[in-house]
Amino acid sequence: MTTTIVHDTTEAVKLCPVHGLHLKPIAKMMVSVALPQLKQPGKSISNWEVMERLKAMVHPDQFSALRISRSTMEFIRFEGEVENKGMVKTFLAKLDGKSIKLSGFTDILKIRAAETKTDFPTRHDWDSFFRDVKDMNETLPGERPDTIHLEGLPCKWFTKKESSADRPSEDVLRAVFEGFGKIRNVDIPMLDPYREEMMDKNFHTFTFGGHLNFEAYVQYEEYAGFVKAMDALRGMKLMYKGEDGKALACNIKVTFDTTKHLSDASLKKRQLERQKLQELERQREEQKRREKLEEERRKEEERERKREEKQRKREQRNREREEKRTQKKAKKQQVEEQKKLHLKIAMEERKLLLTQRNLESIRLIAELLSRAKALKQQQQEKEQAELARKKEAELARKKEAEIARLQQLEERRRLQEAELRRVEEEKARALELQRKERELRERLLSNLLKKTTAPGSQDVEPGLAEVPDLVKASLPLEVYSSETQVQVNGLTCKAGENKSSALSGKHVSSASRHLEKEPERSLSRGRSPSQHGRHWHGSSAQRRRGSSPYDRECSQDRRERSLSERELSREDERHRRRERSDDDCRRRRERSRDRKDRSRSRRDRSWGRRDRSRGRRQHSHERKRYRSRGRSSSSHRGRGRSRSSSSDGRRYSQERERRYRNSRSMSRGRGKRDRHRHRS
Numbered sequence: 001m002t003t004t005i006v007h008d009t010t011e012a013v014k015l016c017p018v019h020g021l022h023l024k025p026i027a028k029m030m031v032s033v034a035l036p037q038l039k040q041p042g043k044s045i046s047n048w049e050v051m052e053r054l055k056a057m058v059h060p061d062q063f064s065a066l067r068i069s070r071s072t073m074e075f076i077r078f079e080g081e082v083e084n085k086g087m088v089k090t091f092l093a094k095l096d097g098k099s100i101k102l103s104g105f106t107d108i109l110k111i112r113a114a115e116t117k118t119d120f121p122t123r124h125d126w127d128s129f130f131r132d133v134k135d136m137n138e139t140l141p142g143e144r145p146d147t148i149h150l151e152g153l154p155c156k157w158f159t160k161k162e163s164s165a166d167r168p169s170e171d172v173l174r175a176v177f178e179g180f181g182k183i184r185n186v187d188i189p190m191l192d193p194y195r196e197e198m199m200d201k202n203f204h205t206f207t208f209g210g211h212l213n214f215e216a217y218v219q220y221e222e223y224a225g226f227v228k229a230m231d232a233l234r235g236m237k238l239m240y241k242g243e244d245g246k247a248l249a250c251n252i253k254v255t256f257d258t259t260k261h262l263s264d265a266s267l268k269k270r271q272l273e274r275q276k277l278q279e280l281e282r283q284r285e286e287q288k289r290r291e292k293l294e295e296e297r298r299k300e301e302e303r304e305r306k307r308e309e310k311q312r313k314r315e316q317r318n319r320e321r322e323e324k325r326t327q328k329k330a331k332k333q334q335v336e337e338q339k340k341l342h343l344k345i346a347m348e349e350r351k352l353l354l355t356q357r358n359l360e361s362i363r364l365i366a367e368l369l370s371r372a373k374a375l376k377q378q379q380q381e382k383e384q385a386e387l388a389r390k391k392e393a394e395l396a397r398k399k400e401a402e403i404a405r406l407q408q409l410e411e412r413r414r415l416q417e418a419e420l421r422r423v424e425e426e427k428a429r430a431l432e433l434q435r436k437e438r439e440l441r442e443r444l445l446s447n448l449l450k451k452t453t454a455p456g457s458q459d460v461e462p463g464l465a466e467v468p469d470l471v472k473a474s475l476p477l478e479v480y481s482s483e484t485q486v487q488v489n490g491l492t493c494k495a496g497e498n499k500s501s502a503l504s505g506k507h508v509s510s511a512s513r514h515l516e517k518e519p520e521r522s523l524s525r526g527r528s529p530s531q532h533g534r535h536w537h538g539s540s541a542q543r544r545r546g547s548s549p550y551d552r553e554c555s556q557d558r559r560e561r562s563l564s565e566r567e568l569s570r571e572d573e574r575h576r577r578r579e580r581s582d583d584d585c586r587r588r589r590e591r592s593r594d595r596k597d598r599s600r601s602r603r604d605r606s607w608g609r610r611d612r613s614r615g616r617r618q619h620s621h622e623r624k625r626y627r628s629r630g631r632s633s634s635s636h637r638g639r640g641r642s643r644s645s646s647s648d649g650r651r652y653s654q655e656r657e658r659r660y661r662n663s664r665s666m667s668r669g670r671g672k673r674d675r676h677r678h679r680s
Contacts, residue, residue, distance in 0.1 A: 020242060030116050147219040182225060
């Protein structure tokens with residue numbers, strides 16, 4: 001049966017609140033839509049479009065379920081279900097007698113709607129049935145109206161809460177329907193594993209919603225309980241309300257039992273059939289067990305037979321392999337004898353060939369050694385020439401660097417000498433100017449004193465007219481502040497006037513600045529203005545502070561000279577450091593080159609020692625081999641060997657001794673060359 005979601009549970013009636021089961025009235029209605037005659041071939045009416053038009057007509061209300069129950073060329077019949085019983089009349093008023101028009105059709109479709117009558121058995125139905133049937137005995141339970149047959153019950157709603165499997169429980173079914181009266185017996189056929197074989201029926205059915213449903217039989221002890229249950233279930237559907245408040249409803253089919261399912265005879269019959277089936281099952285299991293044992297015994301015999309066959313085949317293969325091995329061994333022995341004979345012949349030929357090859361190899365080695373020696377000498381000469389060229393280049397680079405450094409020092413020395421000459425010249429010029437200035441000042445003072453003592457005299461000593469304004473500015477202020485009128489260089493000043501304003505900035509020229517700087521250079525040599533006869537007529541406070549222009553220019557000149565001297569000293573220090581770093585890098589490169597040469601010479605000496613030791617081992621090995629070969633040849637030939645064979649052996653041993661001495665001399669020569677290279 002179809003399971004639907006219930007939104008409105010106001011009309012629900014409690015059936016078993018413990019298990020969350022209720023009864024809800026069925027609110028169904030039938031809607032028929034009359035179809036017009038289709039005049040155009042290939043044109044059809046969409047059932048889905050008609051259904052959507054019906055849903056739009058009842059809007060804002062909605063069908064809880066609407067499906068097509070029958071569709072013909074004349075009409076389409078829909079079966080609709082609503083939430084509550086009271087909404088049926090509202091839906092009928094909106095649909096009954098109305099009409100709709102579909103797109104593409106000119107005719108109007110008429111709608112007829114009516115409430116659906118439930119197909120539920122009445123009391124007259126079961127009374128007439130049990131009265132008319134002849135094989136029923138109303139005095140016996142199960143053969144009278146006391147059993148209800150339920151179909152479409154959801155398994156999940158009738159399971160125990162502690163059970164994890166979705167299988168219904170007879171205890172839950174009894175508890176749900178015991179509210180209508182005392183129950184004699186209940187039966188759920190799907191719980192009996194043998195029921196399918198007995199009834200030849202499958203009880204595991206699924207609905208469209210995917211929930212597993214089952215059927216059940218409930219037998220009441222009294223007729224009143226049966227009637228009460230049938231009246232309560234009439235026109236109702238089963239509703240389950242979960243703990244979260246969500247409700248689901250399912251339509252169930254309720255009828256009275258007409259097959260005497262729970263009568264005593266039917267129970268005994270089913271019990272006997274169950275026992276028979278159990279016995280048959282045991283027999284089948286026993287038969288399966290015997291067949292399994294027989295199969296295992298047969299497989300064991302087959303394995304044993306295969307094992308014996310494999311063992312027999314293995315023994316046969318071993319025998320064949322042994323025969324082949326003996327044949328192969330005999331054949332191999334014959335081949336070995338033939339090989340020994342051919343080997344003896346080949347050994348004699350090989351000895352002659354080896355002797356010839358040894359002579360040729362000796363000549364070839366001598367030629368190769370001579371060529372290698374010449375090539376080595378050429379390579380050493382090239383290396384020595386390259387080393388000499390590098391040394392010459394290094395010496396030339398050092399010489400150029402030394403020449404450049406000497407040139408720089410010479411240039412610096414010339415600059416310093418020029419500077420010293422310039423300073424001496426300036427010093428001499430300053431001394432001369434100071435001397436002339438002193439003489440002029442003394443003559444000027446004497447003339448001024450004469451004029452102050454003789455006011456009427458206008459005689460000026462010749463030469464005073466050419467005294468520059470700078471000399472007048474250097475006179476004391478007391479001379480210009482006297483009460484007498486003085487005329488100096490054509491200028492007349494009255495007594496009491498300040499002559500400094502007339503001699504301040506107007507008459508100071510570039511020559512006066514030069515004369516003022518000359519005594520500063522003499523001060524930088526350690527002399528004061530008083531030592532040169534120069535007088536500073538400023539105040540005592542200004543002399544103490546040294547704030548005269550003369551002192552400031554002297555100090556500035558001293559600072560400039562000290563800065564230039566420090567810069568020269570820093571340049572010399574940087575040059576010396578650069579030369580030292582270059583010398584250190586050159587020495588480190590030479591030391592690393594010497595270390596590489598020493599390691600190369602040690603490696604060459606070790607290679608020479610290895611060659612000498614390899615030659616000694618080879619020589620000792622060859623001596624032992626030829627000694628043993630001489631013994632074996634003497635034992636084979638006996639005492640009667642000829643003189644020619646002994647002379648051949650002596651010649652061969654002498655040749656080997658000569659080769660050994662040559663190898664020793666070559667190894668010694670290589671060692672001497674290595675030591676000579678190391679010393680060089």
